[in-house]
Amino acid sequence: xxxxxxxxxxxxxxxxxxAESSARMLASTASLALDAELPSAQIWRPxxxxxxxxxxxxxxxxxxxxxxxxxxxxxIVQRFxxxxxxxxxxxxxxxxxxxWNARSIREVLxxxxxxxxxxxxxxxxxxxxxxxxRDHREAFYQQVRRTTQLALGLLRSTMLHDEPLDFIWLxxxxxxxxxxxxxxxxxxxxxxxxxxxxxxxxxxLWLSLLRGLSGSEAYVKKSSGRITAEGVARFLIAETAxxxxxxxxxxxxxxxxxxxxxxxxxxxxxxxSLERLHVLDRWISARAPGERVHEVLTHVVDEIHAICAxxxxxxxxxx
Amino acid sequence: MMQRQSQSxxxxxxxxxxxxxxxxxxTFDELFEAGAPRAPFARVLELLDSLGKDQLAxxxxxxxxxxxxxxxxxxxxxxxRGVEKIFPFCLLxxxxxxxxxxxxxxxxxxxLRALGLFLDDVYGEQKIFAAGIVPAEMxxxxxxxxxxxxxxxxxxxxxxxxxxxxxIRDTAGTWRVLEDNLRTPSGVSYVVxxxxxxxxxxxxxxxxxxxxxxxxxxxxLAETLRSVAPTGEPNAVVLTPGPYNSAYFExxxxxxxxxxxxVQAPDLFVERDCVFCKTTRGPKRVxxxxxxxxxxxxxPEVFRADSVLGVPGLMRAYAAGNVxxxxxxxxxxxxxxxxxxxxxxxxKFYLGEEPLLDQVPTYVCLxxxxxxxxxxxxxxxxxxxxxEAGGYGMLMGPQSTQAQRDEFRARIxxxxxxxxxxxxxxxxxxxxWIGESASVEPRRVDxxxxxxxxxxxxxxxxxxxxxVALVKGSYVVNSSQGGGSKDTWVMRP
Numbered sequence: 001x002x003x004x005x006x007x008x009x010x011x012x013x014x015x016x017x018x019a020e021s022s023a024r025m026l027a028s029t030a031s032l033a034l035d036a037e038l039p040s041a042q043i044w045r046p047x048x049x050x051x052x053x054x055x056x057x058x059x060x061x062x063x064x065x066x067x068x069x070x071x072x073x074x075x076i077v078q079r080f081x082x083x084x085x086x087x088x089x090x091x092x093x094x095x096x097x098x099x100w101n102a103r104s105i106r107e108v109l110x111x112x113x114x115x116x117x118x119x120x121x122x123x124x125x126x127x128x129x130x131x132x133x134r135d136h137r138e139a140f141y142q143q144v145r146r147t148t149q150l151a152l153g154l155l156r157s158t159m160l161h162d163e164p165l166d167f168i169w170l171x172x173x174x175x176x177x178x179x180x181x182x183x184x185x186x187x188x189x190x191x192x193x194x195x196x197x198x199x200x201x202x203x204x205l206w207l208s209l210l211r212g213l214s215g216s217e218a219y220v221k222k223s224s225g226r227i228t229a230e231g232v233a234r235f236l237i238a239e240t241a242x243x244x245x246x247x248x249x250x251x252x253x254x255x256x257x258x259x260x261x262x263x264x265x266x267x268x269x270x271x272x273s274l275e276r277l278h279v280l281d282r283w284i285s286a287r288a289p290g291e292r293v294h295e296v297l298t299h300v301v302d303e304i305h306a307i308c309a310x311x312x313x314x315x316x317x318x319x
Numbered sequence: 320m321m322q323r324q325s326q327s328x329x330x331x332x333x334x335x336x337x338x339x340x341x342x343x344x345x346t347f348d349e350l351f352e353a354g355a356p357r358a359p360f361a362r363v364l365e366l367l368d369s370l371g372k373d374q375l376a377x378x379x380x381x382x383x384x385x386x387x388x389x390x391x392x393x394x395x396x397x398x399x400r401g402v403e404k405i406f407p408f409c410l411l412x413x414x415x416x417x418x419x420x421x422x423x424x425x426x427x428x429x430x431l432r433a434l435g436l437f438l439d440d441v442y443g444e445q446k447i448f449a450a451g452i453v454p455a456e457m458x459x460x461x462x463x464x465x466x467x468x469x470x471x472x473x474x475x476x477x478x479x480x481x482x483x484x485x486x487i488r489d490t491a492g493t494w495r496v497l498e499d500n501l502r503t504p505s506g507v508s509y510v511v512x513x514x515x516x517x518x519x520x521x522x523x524x525x526x527x528x529x530x531x532x533x534x535x536x537x538x539x540l541a542e543t544l545r546s547v548a549p550t551g552e553p554n555a556v557v558l559t560p561g562p563y564n565s566a567y568f569e570x571x572x573x574x575x576x577x578x579x580x581x582v583q584a585p586d587l588f589v590e591r592d593c594v595f596c597k598t599t600r601g602p603k604r605v606x607x608x609x610x611x612x613x614x615x616x617x618x619p620e621v622f623r624a625d626s627v628l629g630v631p632g633l634m635r636a637y638a639a640g641n642v643x644x645x646x647x648x649x650x651x652x653x654x655x656x657x658x659x660x661x662x663x664x665x666x667k668f669y670l671g672e673e674p675l676l677d678q679v680p681t682y683v684c685l686x687x688x689x690x691x692x693x694x695x696x697x698x699x700x701x702x703x704x705x706x707e708a709g710g711y712g713m714l715m716g717p718q719s720t721q722a723q724r725d726e727f728r729a730r731i732x733x734x735x736x737x738x739x740x741x742x743x744x745x746x747x748x749x750x751x752w753i754g755e756s757a758s759v760e761p762r763r764v765d766x767x768x769x770x771x772x773x774x775x776x777x778x779x780x781x782x783x784x785x786x787v788a789l790v791k792g793s794y795v796v797n798s799s800q801g802g803g804s805k806d807t808w809v810m811r812p
Contacts, residue, residue, distance in 0.1 A: 002586050003597045103390065104562045107575040111389070118390045163599065260599065268600050315599045317586075 003317030005108060006167045008101045010311070013171025015098035016117070020148035021179045022091050025050065026081055027141035028212035033074055036204055041072030046186045047081060050179075051089040060086070082133065091144060095124050110158035116151040120144070166256045170311075173253040177246055178304050180213060184236045185297040191229065203227045210236075213244050233293045238284070246300055247284050254281045260315070273310040276303070336368045336375055336759060340750055343761045347492045347747040349413055359416040359810065366524040367411070372757055378520040379410050379752055391512050393565045406509055407803035409751045412517055413764060413785040414528065417812040423494055423768070424779045426676035427484055429666060431770050431777040434499065434653045436669040438478045441652055442469050452668050453661045457685060460736060461658070462706055463651025467621065471638050473647045475547025475774050480645035481540070481609075483507075483767045483784075487679075488747035495744065496678040497765065499654040499662070502646060503611050506784040506804070507536060507769050508569035511576075513806040514782070530808040531781035537576035539771055539778060540609075544577075546773040547643045548606045555607035556580045556596065558587070560616070560628070570611050584612070589632030592639040607643045614648040656705040656739055657683065679744055684735040693740040694731065697724045700740040702731070717743065746794055749805065751787055763788040765796050766807065781809040 025047060033043045048057045048071075057080060062068035070076045082091045099121035102114055123129050123143075133140045152172065159165045187209045191202065206227050210216035219235050220227075222242075239245045254277045261270035263278075280303045287296055312318040342348035350357060356364040370378075383405060386392070392403035415423075440447050441458055448455035458464060483504030485497045514533050518525050544555045559570035561583050574581035586596050587605065595602035615622050618633040636642045652658060660681040663674040682689040682700070693700060697716050704712035714727045731738045748761035768783035785805040786796035796802040 001599055002580050002582055003599055004583065004586050005580070006599045100562070103567075103571075106390070106571040107581045114390065115388055119388060122387065167599075270599070317597045 001108075001163045001167075003315060005105050006163070007312070007316035007318075008105045009108065009164050009167035010171040010316070012098055012101035012105065013168035014175040015094045015101060016148050016151055017172040017175040018089065018179070019091055019094035019098060019120075020145055020152070021176070022051070022081060022089070022094060023141045023144040023148070024214065025183065025212045026078055026091075027138060027145075028208050030074060030078070030137060030141075031211070032204070032208040036208075037201065039072060040074065042190065043072070044074055044077040045071050046190050047077055049186045050182045051081065051087075052182070053080075053087055053089055056087060078137075092124060095120055095144075105164070108159075108164040110154065112158045113151050113154040116147055116154055120147040120151075123147075163260060166260045170253055170256045170260070173249045173256065174304055174308060176244055177249040177253070178301060180236055180244055180246055180249070181297045181300045181304075183209060183212060184233060185294060185301075188229065188233060188293050188297075202229075206232045215242060215244055218242050230289065234289055237293070237296060238287060250277070250281050250284055250300075254278055269314045270311075271314070273307055273314050276307050276310060280304075280307070336370055336372055337364065337750065338372075338758075340759050341761070343748050345490055346745050346761070346763075347488050347490055348761060349488075349747055349749040349764065351750070357416075359418075360414050360528075363414065363524050363528045363808075366527055367521065370521075372759075375410065375752055376754070376757055379754065382408075382410055382516045382520060385516070386512070391508075391568060393568060394563055395565075406798060407789060408509070408513060409762075409787060409789070409803055409805050410517060410520055411750055411752050411759065412521075412528075412806045412808045413749045413766075414808045414810065417810045419494075420781065420809045421812070422675060423486070424781070426494075426674075427768060427770055427779050428777045429670065429672060429675050430484065430496070430499070430662065431479060431482060431772055433662065433666040433669050434482075434501065435477070435479050435772065437665050438647070438650060438653050440669075442471065442649060447665065447668060450668065452664050453658065454685065457657055457661075457683075457736065458652050458655075461652050461655050463649075463655055465649040467634075468649040472640075473547070473637075474549045474640055474643040477547050477645075477772050477774065478647035478650055479653075479770075479772050480543055480547065480647075482646075482770045482772070484770065486676075486766045486768070487744055488766075490745050492747065493677055496662075496676050497744075498656075499659065500767075501650040501654040502614070504767070504769070505566045505569055505611075506767060506786075507780070508572040509804050510769070510780070510782055510784050510807070511536060511572075513804060517806040517808075525808070528808050529811045531811055533780055533782040536769070536780050537573060539780075540573065541577040541579070543771045543773040543778075544607045544609055544643075544645055546775070547645070549640055549643060550606050553606040554604060555609065556582045556605055558582055558584065558608050558610040558612055560584075560612050564611075566611065573609070579609075584616075584628055584630050587630045587633070589630060589636050592632070592636045592641055594630070594633065594636050594642045605642060607645065609645045614651070617644075617648060656703055657685075657736065660739065679741050682740040684731050684738040684740065689740075690731065690735055693738075694728055697727060699742065701743050702727055702738055702740045704737055705739060706737065715743075743794075746788075746796075749785070749787065751789070751805070753789075760791070762791075763794050763796065764805070782807045 029043060029047050033040060036043055048054050058064055061076060061080060062070045080087055080090065084090045085092060087093060099117050102109055102117045106114055129140065132143065155165060155168060191205050207216050210219050210232065213236065219232065222235060222239060223231050235242065236245055238247045240247050242248055257274050257277055261268050261274055263274060342351050350360055350364060386405045392405050395402045395404055437447065447453050479501050481504060483500040483506065485500065486494050487497050488494055510533055545553050548555065557570055557574040557579050559567060559581055561567065571581055582596055588595055594605040596605050610617065616628040618631060619629045620631050621634040637644055660683050662678065666672060666674045682693045684690045684693055698719065700716045702714040702716065714723060746763040746765060749764045750759045751762040753760045764785050764787045766783050766785050769780045771778050785807045787803050787805055788794055788796045788801065789803045790801040793801060
């Protein structure tokens with residue numbers, strides 16, 4: 001397929017996944033804030049950190065002050081993460097990014113998937129969405145999640161399972177790896193300080209993180225109800241049966257890339273991306289329990305970044 | 320008035336849709352005659368009438384919302400935030416009886432054959448100048464004439480693969496060609512989309528009308544493109560300027576419905592006079608390009624060196640016969656307003672036939688006698704500059720001021736080749752749903768049928784884009800100036 005179209009498919013997937021992921025994280029954080037009995041900055045600041053927009057928030061919103069009340073003001077953080085057009089990771093920016101890419105590759109999308117994305121694009125800036133955000137926050141996030149999940153499901157059930165879908169899904173999976181890795185890393189860092197002194201509080205925090213990744217019930221099933229920092233980290237990094245774990249997403253992404261560029265077809269472009277993803281896949285499955293979570297996650301995030309850059313030069317026609 | 324005649328026959332179906340509808344005076348109404356439905360449409364109009372005003376208002380709102388949800392929209396040009404709108408349209412169809420369509424179809428085929436031969440001649444032997452039928456300076460002096468294309472034969476021998484001919488109907492109901500569009504005519508996607516909508520909203524009336532299909536247009540277009548390919552298993556693509564272009568929806572629509580790749584100029588490159596596109600599996604040869612970009616931006620090596628747009632070397636590949644371009648570059652000389660008055664003579668010259676279609680009588684200011692008449696009658700005429708489109712560069716004589724007429728007089732004398740003049744034609748009108756008054760009112764319309772020309776000759780899509788001037792009293796059907804569209808139902812014989 002056309003290299004530019006492949007690029008836009010990839011980014012379309014990333015933006016849809018990012019929108020879904022932001023809505024999920026914001027909803028679970030808002031819920032946590034209600035009963036966590038923690039300083040609110042400790043609850044809301046990680047949301048900004050995970051998005052990678054810490055410095056923009058510091059400069060534009062808190063006027064470079066570290067103890068500015070905005071760090072702990074859920075309303076300000078949510079406004080920044082939902083509506084701020086200048087924040088490239090806001091929900092609005094992700095939806096607009098998804099829709100712009102979708103419109104540019106409308107000829108490869110199915111009508112059903114396109115309509116789902118277009119509907120979200122028309123709904124979000126409308127008064128209806130603003131009113132729901134104001135009056136019923138949970139339902140607002142739910143609506144965004146439903147529509148993005150609908151779009152992702154429709155892609156698989158209504159599109160040809162060939163190259164365009166492979167590229168879209170590659171984008172979804174690599175975005176998901178980054179999201180999971182960053183959320184786990186930030187929370188691991190933030191919660192690590194508690195050190196088992198307040199079991200009830202810690203359980204609540206880890207469950208909130210798991211809910212933010214649609215994984216609380218899955219985790220409880222796999223761990224027979226024991227909630228520990230190591231257990232949660234292990235689950236989110238290595239659980240091959242959980243569709244948002246790093247191991248699962250990296251392995252699936254590798255499968256997708258094998259469809260796009262079969263390992264034996266050496267004459268085709270994409271060999272370096274494929275090899276690097278393969279190495280990462282094997283590296284993750286070789287991690288032993290108890291390894292330092294932060295180092296593992298940093299390596300994953302760096303590698304995903306490098307692989308995306310390689311895809312750009314090898315397959316998307318970049319230089 | 321419909322109820323009066325039908326009440327006794329159709330029990331319970333007393334619809335007020337066309338209640339109080341009044342045709343414009345001294346104007347041909349497409350659907351009504353002397354207050355009653357035209358005979359071939361009687362049954363269909365009865366069914367539409369029975370829907371009632373409130374149901375039509377609902378259907379119209381639903382249809383508009385559906386188009387928005389489906390993204391059948393165009394970008395509002397120059398809007399940085401990418402605002403998109405739906406192309407205004409009216410659900411009430413325009414009907415054309417089988418007996419009216421057949422001669423139109425033959426006339427369009429004839430016209431396209433002659434225009435194709437004219438282009439072959441202009442870029443070949445130029446016999447028509449030698450015969451004194453068309454003045455050479457009229458054509459060779461046009462900005463749209465491309466001397467570098469002289470002697471190049473397009474792959475497959477076709478130059479006008481896709482055309483849209485704008486037709487109007489005068490007070491007597493006679494079809495007249497207003498303009499030929501032989502470069503990159505747009506609008507056909509709305510023909511197909513409007514049809515989906517009218518089938519959904521008016522299934523009974525549609526069924527009763529026995530309407531000819533239009534949804535096979537993309538299939539026929541794909542066949543047309545394949546027929547001119549230089550190679551056996553052709554790779555055809557659609558070339559778009561990109562999502563900011565106001566017709567982007569249509570480019571995407573055509574690529575999607577033909578199953579072709581939609582490419583932009585940076586996706587293409589030329590090597591050893593062959594065109595390739597950049598794919599995820601390396602370069603892939605391209606044999607046919609349905610280009611929806613202006614020819615000035617096709618190839619910076621040839622047309623506009625200052626342009627970063629385009630595909631360097633594309634014209635070399637074209638001249639070498641390695642890629643077919645649809646439409647061929649250089650076609651602008653044949654749809655030039657200054658050349659239009661000579662089309663009936665071309666038909667006689669190339670085909671030895673009498674023209675089947677009328678056109679609007681036109682004064683060519685380059686001719687001494689015509690110019691003298693025009694200068695005498697500026698207050699009665701519509702004067703048009705030949706190289707400007709979209710209703711710009713015009714003098715509307717009857718509404719003009721003395722100062723405007725003086726200005727045009729000076730301009731015509733200075734550059735007579737640039738001007739033509741016509742009497743204003745009372746465009747026909749068609750019953751149109753007007754949301755503000757929640758009623759049906761007459762509005763002026765034209766018709767743009769689409770003609771595909773393959774190796775085997777021209778084929779006319781039975782239908783077309785009916786453009787309607789939605790503003791009361793307006794004659795301007797252009798979408799940029801308050802125009803909308805209607806579905807066109809061509810009835811089966």
